[in-house]
């Protein structure tokens with residue numbers, strides 16, 4: 001079995017690579033920081049896993065296609081599992097909207113997923129087998145204050161993959177949406193607020209790998225966070241706004257202090 005993971009140089013992607021390695025997958029690891037990928041690949045080799053690493057910026061479609069083709073050659077065939085995990089989160093306030101940051105968020109979190117999808121899906125359809133997973137977020141279930149572009153990018157991934165799941169079912173190609181809550185990674189270590197139900201990346205990787213093995217449509221965790229956000233989805237807009245005002249104000253106040 002062969003799997004490809006984007007954003008394998010740190011956090012959830014790195015932990016998932018180790019977990020899938022333990023479960024017998026040959027791996028292709030993609031990210032921009034190739035020295036971190038090489039180190040990961042060496043560690044995986046020592047534990048008997050075949051792994052190849054490629055420097056790849058997922059915002060460039062040709063880089064992604066090229067890395068996929070090279071990895072297929074090196075590992076001896078097309079992928080059974082593709083995990084579009086690479087992502088960025090750049091907090092900001094809507095009153096100080098930064099279009100360059102928003103663009104980067106959409107490029108990595110949305111187009112990055114679609115570029116990997118484009119590179120691996122035709123062969124899965126042809127073989128009538130395989131699974132594509134995209135790492136979205138619980139933040140895609142409602143617009144979260146101070147995370148507008150991030151929430152929007154994750155909602156886009158959820159909708160894109162939900163459509164794809166329906167359309168690919170006749171080809172026996174599975175599609176999984178992964179919605180983590182808070183996971184301790186370099187992405188979240190800059191957060192200054194209390195992160196409810198914070199999970200370790202290794203734990204998250206086991207939950208994701210188990211869900212992928214079971215062919216789940218949506219892997220959402222930790223369970224209490226998932227339950228809370230599913231509930232919040234049904235809260236009327238006016239009530240939701242009132243609940244969230246303090247969170248939006250906090251960031252604006254922090255920015256006032258900085259400027």
Ligand SMILES: NC(=O)c1ccc[n+]([C@@H]2O[C@H](COP(=O)([O-])OP(=O)(O)OC[C@H]3O[C@@H](n4cnc5c(N)ncnc54)[C@H](OP(=O)(O)O)[C@@H]3O)[C@@H](O)[C@H]2O)c1
Nearest residue numbers: 007009010011012032033057058086087137182183185187
């Ligand atoms: N941590 C959480 O609480 C949490 C919650 C929900 C969802 N998620 C999602 O989980 C995924 C992984 O996040 P994480 O928490 O593990 O964060 P992380 O440790 O910061 O890892 C992000 C990964 O994405 C890669 N990446 C970023 N920009 C890239 C680009 N342009 N091209 C290729 N790779 C790129 C990074 O590699 P390079 O910098 O080496 O390129 C890195 O490997 C993301 O999609 C994130 O939105 C995380």
